[in-house]
Amino acid sequence: MQTHFSLAQLADPDTREADKILRTCVHCGFCTATCPTYVLLGDELDGPRGRIYLIKEMLENDAPATAQVAKHIDRCLSCLSCMTTCPSGVHYMHLVDQGRHRIEETYRRPLADRWLRGFLAFILPRPALFRLALLGAWLSQPIARFLPGRLGALAALAPASLPGPSPVDRPQSFPAEGTRRKRVALLAGCAQQVVAPEINEATIRLLTRHGCEVVIARGAGCCGGLTHHMGRDSLDYARANIDAWTREIEGGGLDAIVINTSGCGVTIKDYGYMLRNDADYAPKAARISALAKDLSEVMAELGLNPPVIEKGRRVAYHAACSLQHGQRLREQPKALLAAAGFAVLEVPEGHICCGSAGTYNMLQPALSDRLRERKVHNIESTRPDIVAAGNIGCITQIALGTNVPVVHTAELLDWATGGPAPSALTR
Numbered sequence: 401m402q403t404h405f406s407l408a409q410l411a412d413p414d415t416r417e418a419d420k421i422l423r424t425c426v427h428c429g430f431c432t433a434t435c436p437t438y439v440l441l442g443d444e445l446d447g448p449r450g451r452i453y454l455i456k457e458m459l460e461n462d463a464p465a466t467a468q469v470a471k472h473i474d475r476c477l478s479c480l481s482c483m484t485t486c487p488s489g490v491h492y493m494h495l496v497d498q499g500r501h502r503i504e505e506t507y508r509r510p511l512a513d514r515w516l517r518g519f520l521a522f523i524l525p526r527p528a529l530f531r532l533a534l535l536g537a538w539l540s541q542p543i544a545r546f547l548p549g550r551l552g553a554l555a556a557l558a559p560a561s562l563p564g565p566s567p568v569d570r571p572q573s574f575p576a577e578g579t580r581r582k583r584v585a586l587l588a589g590c591a592q593q594v595v596a597p598e599i600n601e602a603t604i605r606l607l608t609r610h611g612c613e614v615v616i617a618r619g620a621g622c623c624g625g626l627t628h629h630m631g632r633d634s635l636d637y638a639r640a641n642i643d644a645w646t647r648e649i650e651g652g653g654l655d656a657i658v659i660n661t662s663g664c665g666v667t668i669k670d671y672g673y674m675l676r677n678d679a680d681y682a683p684k685a686a687r688i689s690a691l692a693k694d695l696s697e698v699m700a701e702l703g704l705n706p707p708v709i710e711k712g713r714r715v716a717y718h719a720a721c722s723l724q725h726g727q728r729l730r731e732q733p734k735a736l737l738a739a740a741g742f743a744v745l746e747v748p749e750g751h752i753c754c755g756s757a758g759t760y761n762m763l764q765p766a767l768s769d770r771l772r773e774r775k776v777h778n779i780e781s782t783r784p785d786i787v788a789a790g791n792i793g794c795i796t797q798i799a800l801g802t803n804v805p806v807v808h809t810a811e812l813l814d815w816a817t818g819g820p821a822p823s824a825l826t827r
């Protein structure tokens with residue numbers, strides 16, 4: 401694609417990067433067919449190619465974002481299905497991140513939109529505040545279906561019961577069982593530990609059982625991904641995590657930084673890029689990104705202990721977009737589930753997003769609901785006993801639409817190798 405940036409514009413490293421990305425796009429349009437919003441809406445501007453044009457024009461003209469640009473970029477899920485499909489290697493993620501940032505800086509949203517975005521950006525990274533907000537949403541459940549649009553969507557996301565904080569999410573170290581094979585840090589995260597503390601608990605049991613010492617580093621917290629995808633500056637979250645894990649590297653050494661929320665994994669693996677222009681942090685950020693691993697990658701390296709539960713339960717594996725498109729991890733989780741004795745079922749249209757996508761289900765509830773219905777229909781067509789996914793957003797989203805229990809892959813691997821049955825199966 402031809403671009404028309406001036407030399408002065410290209411002096412800016414971000415614009416140079418955008419120029420490089422735009423020039424790799426050859427307009428072929430292959431990406432549109434696998435874009436969930438294009439599939440739903442059939443509008444070129446709601447597909448990757450259309451969005452790329454909108455961002456190009458906005459950046460080239462040094463123009464403030466218009467309502468039209470904001471509308472179509474806001475509808476993008478950042479699912480990155482287009483990156484999997486693109487034959488030219490267009491780095492849509494880095495381009496849309498720039499687009500969102502420009503929108504956030506230059507476009508004045510309607511008051512309700514500003515308020516909601518500000519509210520989500522403030523509470524989601526803070527577990528104590530998020531717990532309070534969920535309590536409010538939980539109390540409003542009886543009237544949730546009468547609340548309009550986004551308010552109703554927010555209230556509907558409240559879990560049926562609100563677990564208390566788990567003791568495992570505090571800074572501490574868990575020794576390996578038997579001979580230590582690895583020393584790893586686990587990202588305790590933010591929203592996941594509030595909604596489903598059992599996921600970190602299962603992850604720690606699984607890793608320690610397989611010979612890992614697991615550290616929850618003091619000072620590590622939200623990865624910054626949720627606010628980053630809202631176009632906000634999230635680099636302070638990245639810096640705090642980099643500092644926390646660098647202290648661990650320099651203290652006892654780390655073989656990996658394990659992430660069990662695949663959305664966060666995409667962000668942390670991108671820290672090196674996000675901080676490439678920060679002379680103080682660039683090398684440290686690159687080191688952290690190189691150490692970042694999804695739980696399935698680490699477990700694939702370790703090899704799974706033989707299963708100790710009955711074999712053959714039918715598990716529909718839902719591939720989170722952040723895992724299959726964002727991290728290109730497609731086979732490892734399925735291979736691990738199969739090694740654990742589950743009959744792994746392929747979900748039709750597995751490349752299409754479930755509509756969770758960070759804060760998307762709260763900011764774009766109508767599109768998100770349509771994607772969930774489609775996903776649940778496809779999952780239920782496989783007649784599963786259980787649904788497994790590697791991302792809390794997908795788990796929450798899918799569970800709202802089905803009676804089939806939806807659990808994290810870590811919970812199934814933990815159960816199969818000696819841990820307790822996932823609570824969603826025993827409720």
Ligand code: SF4
Binds near residue numbers: 435437438477
């Ligand atoms: S990230 Fe997903 S929703 Fe956005 S343009 Fe690409 S395929 Fe479409």
Ligand code: SF4
Binds near residue numbers: 428448485487
């Ligand atoms: S598939 Fe790639 S090269 Fe083709 S239009 Fe989409 S982003 Fe551009």
